[in-house]
Amino acid sequence: MTKRDDLLSAPKALTESQVIRARQQSRARVMAVLLFAFVALVFAISLVKISQGHAP
């Protein structure tokens, strides 16, 4: 059983709003990591393109 199954199968311990909040927070954390990685990737791509002479 996964952690999120535990979360869902414990209605007595958690209210619906708490589960929603926990899901939103975990999604926001993943999104933040992905966005940061994307910015770093675009920066790196730009450096490579400039070094290869693709700059305007």
Next chain:
Amino acid sequence: MPSTLASPAALPADWRDFLALTKPRVMTLVVFTGLCGMLAAPVPIHPILGFTAILCIALGAGAAGALNQWYEADLDAKMRRTAGRPLPAGRMDRQSALHFGVGLAGFSLGLMYFAINLAATVILAASILFYVFIYTIWLKRRTPQNIVIGGAAGAFPPLIGWAAATGDVALLPVLLFALIFLWTPPHFWALALFVKTDYANAGVPMLPVVAGERVTRTQIGIYTLPMIAAAMAPWPLGLAGALYGWSAVLLNAVFLALALQVATRTSAQDDTMVPEKRLFKYSILYLFLIFGALVADRWFA
């Protein structure tokens, strides 16, 4: 105030369910063949651009997988193998899956064009559209030839990898495309033979369901021959050396032996289908090894 939780679909989907929509296990094969196509190209690519191209291939494949699951949620619910996926299990609403799939497809294409080149972007777009519209929406529910024609969708990655490095397409990546295209029928029909009941229950016209086991077994044998020809062709054509050639001879000999075993047998009552499962598992290993052999040949021979 404590309350009973709403149904899982009413809750925001967990990020792991979005990841599951992308079919990560299928993606490994796609990424590997794309990477091999890129590494086999005669032109070196900057590691950051190479990583970006592979990332785009993975994201494009993930988008196609998500859109496939969005469209096939009803079928997936009827099959034991797929009933636990996020949509049929009710852990996500369909609208989220659709938005995720379309968004991811657009993102992968935009990034590929920005970072790599137009040729790779066009082929990636073709592969996503082919998988979603030609295979998923048009062929899958209509014809037992679904995976024969639909196999083209999974055959694009080496072409994309090669195009990412060189900006165009040549004979070798076309042969790699043909290899995966011709590998798909024996691979999937071996699977279909031992999950036939699942497909029949879901109403998917897979060959064993529509034409029967005998025809399917014969077709596995028949498709294996041109697959071997496509796998061997780079050696006599001078596109690969002896390292690849002898590896291909060995790998194809084993594939042929397993395929012939499946093609010539008849399953008994309560058959455990061991030869079919063996062929299915080996076919995955085969593709990894033959692409690995090609890259090893190009780099080290």
